[in-house]
Amino acid sequence: MARRDDEDDRRSSDAYERHLADHERDRRRAQGSFYTPPDLVAWILDHALAGAPPEATVLDPACGTGHFLVAAARRLGVRAVHGSDLDPEAVRIARERLAAIDPTVPDADLERQVVVADGLTAWAGRTFDAVVGNPPFLGQLRRRSAGQNEEHRRGLGAYTDTSAVFLHRSLDLVGPGGAVALVQPLSVLAARDAGAVRTAVAGRGAVTDFWCSDRPVFDGTPVLTCVPVVRVGAEPPTDPGAWGRLAAPTFDIPAVALPGDTGVIGDLADCTADFRDQFYGLAPFVREGLDGGTPLITTGLIDPAESRWGRTSTRFAGTTYDAPAVDLAALRADGGLARWADARLVPKLLVAGQGRVVEAVADVRGEWLPSVPVVSVVPRAVGDLWRLLAVLLAPPVVAHAAARYLGTGLTPGSVKVSARQVAALPLPADEVAWAEGARLAERAQAASDAGRPELLAATGRVMTAAYDAAPEAFGWWSARVARRPDGKRPPLSDPAAAG
Structure with missing residues (x-):
C-alpha cells in the first residue's frame, strides 16, 4: 500500500x-x-x-x-x-x-x-x-x-x-x-x-x-x-x-410534569383514526359545496376550538375544495362505507393529525365526517365532550405531547399525535379548574373570530392551573396558537412564532 x-x-x-x-x-x-x-x-x-x-x-x-x-x-x-x-x-x-x-x-x-x-x-x-x-x-x-x-x-x-x-x-x-x-x-x-x-x-x-x-x-x-x-x-x-x-x-419545548394517576383520555372516550380504505373510499362521493351534503373535515380545517370549513380552502384526494362535502345518500346507496359513516356521525371531537399545537374542535351534533388522518374522539358520556376539548387545549398536555412525540411530524417542532397517543394523554387532577376550563372551551368554540383568542387564552390559563403546571407552558402554547393580523397562523419556521 x-x-x-x-x-x-x-x-x-x-x-x-x-x-x-x-x-x-x-x-x-x-x-x-x-x-x-x-x-x-x-x-x-x-x-x-x-x-x-x-x-x-x-x-x-x-x-x-x-x-x-x-x-x-x-x-x-x-x-x-x-x-x-x-x-x-x-x-x-x-x-x-x-x-x-x-x-x-x-x-x-x-x-x-x-x-x-x-x-x-x-x-x-x-x-x-x-x-x-x-x-x-x-x-x-x-x-x-x-x-x-x-x-x-x-x-x-x-x-x-x-x-x-x-x-x-x-x-x-x-x-x-x-x-x-x-x-x-x-x-x-x-x-x-x-x-x-x-x-x-x-x-x-x-x-x-x-x-x-x-x-x-x-x-x-x-x-x-x-x-x-x-x-x-x-x-x-x-x-x-x-x-x-x-x-x-x-x-424550546417547556418541561412539564403531569400527574400519573388521574387517568387518561382513553378512560372517557374511544379514539380512532381512519386509513387508506376510508380515504380512497370517500373520494368518489366528495363534492364542492353540495346542498344537503355532509361537511368533510380535513386536518387543515381544524384549529383550536374552531372549524374553518367553508371559510378556508383545503385539498382532498388531489383536489382543492372551498367547502368539501360528502354526498351521504350516494355513499349509503353504494354501501361500502355506510356503516363507517354512521359510526362517525355522532357527537365527537376531531383532532388534526399534526399542527403547531394539538388542534381539536367539537362536532356537537355529529354532523361532520373526518378525513384521514383526522382522529375522532367519541366520549362515552356526551357530557364529557367539552371537558375533553379542554384537556386537548391544555398547554401542559400540548407541551407533553410535543416533547414525547418529537421528531415524528413532517415539520420541525410540529405536534403530531395518533389515535393511540391521544388516548394516552393524561387527565387533570383539579376537577374544579377542569370544569371551568370546559366551560371556557365551549364558549371559545361558540365565539366570533374576534372574541375567540381571549377565550382560548382564558381556557389555556385555567387548564394550566388544572394540571398545576408552571406558567412557562402557557406562554409557549399561547405564542404557538396565536394568529397573525392576516388571520393566518405563522409557519413553524417563523421566528416571531417562537414567542
Missing part, C-alpha cells in the same frame, strides 16, 4: 467527497450516506470515550472515508480503531489516511482493521469499548444490502430506519461500561417502528448524553439528526417512551 503524508490523505478524502457531491448525489441518497462535520465527530468521541481506558478500542461499522477512524486514531493510536463499509473506494481512502498517521502499522493489519463488508455482520463475536459513527439513513423500502440482513431486523418494526438497526446491532458490540454513539434521524426519538430499538437500549443501559440540532447539519439532506450516547450497564434505564424529552430543550 502506498504511504501518503497526512495532508495528502486529507486532500484525498476531501476530493473523494467532492466527487460524491458533484457527480454522485443520486448514489449518496440511494445509499443514505452523508458525511459528518468535524465538530460533531469530536463531540461524539469526547462523550463515547469519556472514562475509557488508554487502551480502548473503537469501531465505526459504516466508516466511509474514515472521519471517525482518523479522529479516534489521533487520540488512541491507529491500532485501536476498526471500521467497515460497503464502498471499496471509501475503505481504501480510510486505510490510507490511517497509514499516514502511523506508517509502522503493516498494510495487512490495516486491511484486517478496516474492511469492505456489511457493518451489521462483519464484527460478530467481537466487542469494543465504543461504537461510533454515522450509519446510512434508509427506510425499509429503500435500504441497501446493509439493511437487508433479516437477522438484525428480526423483532424490529417493518419500517425501522437502517440507522436504528445499526444502533440496535451495536448494543452487542460493546462490553459493560462501553458506549454506542451513532448519528440517528430525529424520528428515532418517537417513531413507532423504532420502539423496539428504544426498548432494547433500556434493557441494556441508558442514554447518558445527547446531542441534536433544530437545523439540518448534513449537506444534501433536510433530515434533522440526533446522537443518543448509550452507555451499556448505566442506571437508571432511559424510558423507551420518553426519548423525545431529551431533545425538547433544543426546540
Whole structure:
C-alpha cells in the first residue's frame, strides 16, 4: 500500500467527497450516506470515550472515508480503531489516511482493521469499548444490502430506519461500561417502528448524553439528526417512551410534569383514526359545496376550538375544495362505507393529525365526517365532550405531547399525535379548574373570530392551573396558537412564532 503524508490523505478524502457531491448525489441518497462535520465527530468521541481506558478500542461499522477512524486514531493510536463499509473506494481512502498517521502499522493489519463488508455482520463475536459513527439513513423500502440482513431486523418494526438497526446491532458490540454513539434521524426519538430499538437500549443501559440540532447539519439532506450516547450497564434505564424529552430543550419545548394517576383520555372516550380504505373510499362521493351534503373535515380545517370549513380552502384526494362535502345518500346507496359513516356521525371531537399545537374542535351534533388522518374522539358520556376539548387545549398536555412525540411530524417542532397517543394523554387532577376550563372551551368554540383568542387564552390559563403546571407552558402554547393580523397562523419556521 502506498504511504501518503497526512495532508495528502486529507486532500484525498476531501476530493473523494467532492466527487460524491458533484457527480454522485443520486448514489449518496440511494445509499443514505452523508458525511459528518468535524465538530460533531469530536463531540461524539469526547462523550463515547469519556472514562475509557488508554487502551480502548473503537469501531465505526459504516466508516466511509474514515472521519471517525482518523479522529479516534489521533487520540488512541491507529491500532485501536476498526471500521467497515460497503464502498471499496471509501475503505481504501480510510486505510490510507490511517497509514499516514502511523506508517509502522503493516498494510495487512490495516486491511484486517478496516474492511469492505456489511457493518451489521462483519464484527460478530467481537466487542469494543465504543461504537461510533454515522450509519446510512434508509427506510425499509429503500435500504441497501446493509439493511437487508433479516437477522438484525428480526423483532424490529417493518419500517425501522437502517440507522436504528445499526444502533440496535451495536448494543452487542460493546462490553459493560462501553458506549454506542451513532448519528440517528430525529424520528428515532418517537417513531413507532423504532420502539423496539428504544426498548432494547433500556434493557441494556441508558442514554447518558445527547446531542441534536433544530437545523439540518448534513449537506444534501433536510433530515434533522440526533446522537443518543448509550452507555451499556448505566442506571437508571432511559424510558423507551420518553426519548423525545431529551431533545425538547433544543426546540424550546417547556418541561412539564403531569400527574400519573388521574387517568387518561382513553378512560372517557374511544379514539380512532381512519386509513387508506376510508380515504380512497370517500373520494368518489366528495363534492364542492353540495346542498344537503355532509361537511368533510380535513386536518387543515381544524384549529383550536374552531372549524374553518367553508371559510378556508383545503385539498382532498388531489383536489382543492372551498367547502368539501360528502354526498351521504350516494355513499349509503353504494354501501361500502355506510356503516363507517354512521359510526362517525355522532357527537365527537376531531383532532388534526399534526399542527403547531394539538388542534381539536367539537362536532356537537355529529354532523361532520373526518378525513384521514383526522382522529375522532367519541366520549362515552356526551357530557364529557367539552371537558375533553379542554384537556386537548391544555398547554401542559400540548407541551407533553410535543416533547414525547418529537421528531415524528413532517415539520420541525410540529405536534403530531395518533389515535393511540391521544388516548394516552393524561387527565387533570383539579376537577374544579377542569370544569371551568370546559366551560371556557365551549364558549371559545361558540365565539366570533374576534372574541375567540381571549377565550382560548382564558381556557389555556385555567387548564394550566388544572394540571398545576408552571406558567412557562402557557406562554409557549399561547405564542404557538396565536394568529397573525392576516388571520393566518405563522409557519413553524417563523421566528416571531417562537414567542
